[in-house]
Amino acid sequence: MPNLTTLRKRQGDHFPEETLRKIIDGRNIVVYHGTRYMPVWGYEFWIEEGADEEAEKKVTIIIRNLISYIESIQK
Template sequence: MPGRARTRERPNVRTISLLAAFISRAPPWRGGTSVRSSSMIAIAAFASVVACAGHPSRVEMSQMSGMETYRQLCTSCHGVGGKGDGPMAPMLKIDVPDLTHIARRHGGEFPEEQVTRTIDGRFERPAHGLPYMPVWGLKFYDPESPDAAEERARGDSIIERLVGYLRSIQED
């Protein structure tokens, strides 16, 4: 349309992850597992780089629901239903946790503060020491923002809505 600025569409994280999973499961063209392993590593690395470039901005995320944030940032590993069966999960060296059983693993109580700290990155988990799970707190906050309090409130709000969504998908 004349007079309207066109915006470039960002790549969808889920689409890229599904493509990487599909290609990595294709039969190796040379019959050796080393070719397949090398291909999987290269595809996973490429998909991760492209997927990270396609994340919504902090401002966009501040306007999203917890479910929308989860679908944008978490489904590639944790799966649409939170079962740990996302398309990238088989490529990781760790088991991706089932997020629908967080409360069950903690005696029936949903550990809201622990989940918040895990997403933010303040609570150490094995995946946070390695590049398997992003430390989202670093992506949700801009430490160089002139209004640090507003920036922190925006990031806390994103995490709070995401934690609320995770609480809502708990199964008995």
């Protein structure tokens, strides 16, 4: 499992917000090499929130909150 507290350090002191959004959501990621082991959270949250247009807005908020949290735990 990757260490999510060293993302900024590993990116040369840059917090990769947009990349994280894509990785966590996962719905638009094409896996060219190997398999993705992490659940596709964009899909999981969308189902959990009712699988409609309103759910899509909640997915955006949930993922934004997760990214804020991950940013807050950077070493």
